[in-house]
Amino acid sequence: MITEHLTIDDGSSISDKLELEPTGPISSNISAKISTQSSISITPHIQLKVLMRTTSIGLDDPLRKILWLGLSLRNNAVNADDFDTQFDMLAVNKLPEFVDPIATRFFYLNSKSRKHVATILWNLSQCMYMTFAPLLYPLVSLFLHFHPPVDVYRCIVALLMSRELRFIGINRKDRTCDALSLIRLANKFGIAKLSKIGSNGVKKLQDSDAAFADWIQCKCFVYKI
Numbered sequence: 001m002i003t004e005h006l007t008i009d010d011g012s013s014i015s016d017k018l019e020l021e022p023t024g025p026i027s028s029n030i031s032a033k034i035s036t037q038s039s040i041s042i043t044p045h046i047q048l049k050v051l052m053r054t055t056s057i058g059l060d061d062p063l064r065k066i067l068w069l070g071l072s073l074r075n076n077a078v079n080a081d082d083f084d085t086q087f088d089m090l091a092v093n094k095l096p097e098f099v100d101p102i103a104t105r106f107f108y109l110n111s112k113s114r115k116h117v118a119t120i121l122w123n124l125s126q127c128m129y130m131t132f133a134p135l136l137y138p139l140v141s142l143f144l145h146f147h148p149p150v151d152v153y154r155c156i157v158a159l160l161m162s163r164e165l166r167f168i169g170i171n172r173k174d175r176t177c178d179a180l181s182l183i184r185l186a187n188k189f190g191i192a193k194l195s196k197i198g199s200n201g202v203k204k205l206q207d208s209d210a211a212f213a214d215w216i217q218c219k220c221f222v223y224k225i
Contacts, residue, residue: 094118096125098170100134106141116149117141123153127160130170139168 057063095104095118106114117140124136136156143152159167169175 095137096121098125098130098133099137100132103134103137105138107138107145109141109144113144114141116144116152120149120153120156124156124160127170130160132172132175133168133170134175135168 057067095101099121106117109117117137120140121136124130140152140156143155147155156168160170166174169177
């Protein structure tokens with residue numbers, strides 16, 4: 001979760017509280033170069049660049065998760081003070097490329113809240129792996145009915161940063177996987193297939209469990225950064 005290496009107090013900037021907590025042999029090497037009392041948010045850009053270019057970090061090193069989150073938040077920090085003014089000149093209808101115009105349902109949000117949607121989406125666009133995420137616009141719109149913009153941003157980041165399950169698709173491959181799973185379920189349990197399943201309740205349950213298990217396996221996605 002996003003809160004593993006993050007301490008957030010009321011009204012403080014996310015990046016201000018992101019501590020660099022190295023683990024493992026490679027991380028220990030970095031720890032010797034940057035004090036664990038320092039944070040990514042206050043480390044000079046030049047020092048971070050030199051550090052990353054001279055240090056070899058494995059693909060599965062847990063430090064990659066910390067560094068990626070820290071750098072993203074550093075470059076795109078959001079707090080209550082400047083959130084409303086970050087994109088004052090941004091038109092509401094101008095959205096990141098990963099947004100599907102067909103799925104821009106704002107669920108009766110007013111113009112100010114729709115501007116918050118655009119602000120959150122532009123902040124999320126800093127993720128380099130996000131190329132197609134049609135669910136983000138409607139999800140952000142729904143969340144804004146119940147939570148303030150900064151909290152919505154943090155919730156969406158937590159969902160995107162999940163390493164155990166893929167809660168939100170971020171590219172067309174994810175979208176295709178979900179669509180194929182839905183088609184398989186529809187073909188198997190649609191009205192046209194009812195007569196083929198049979199009247200045996202046990203058999204129906206077994207078929208349902210098998211199809212649902214396949215669907216869950218397709219939904220599972222472990223990020224490797």
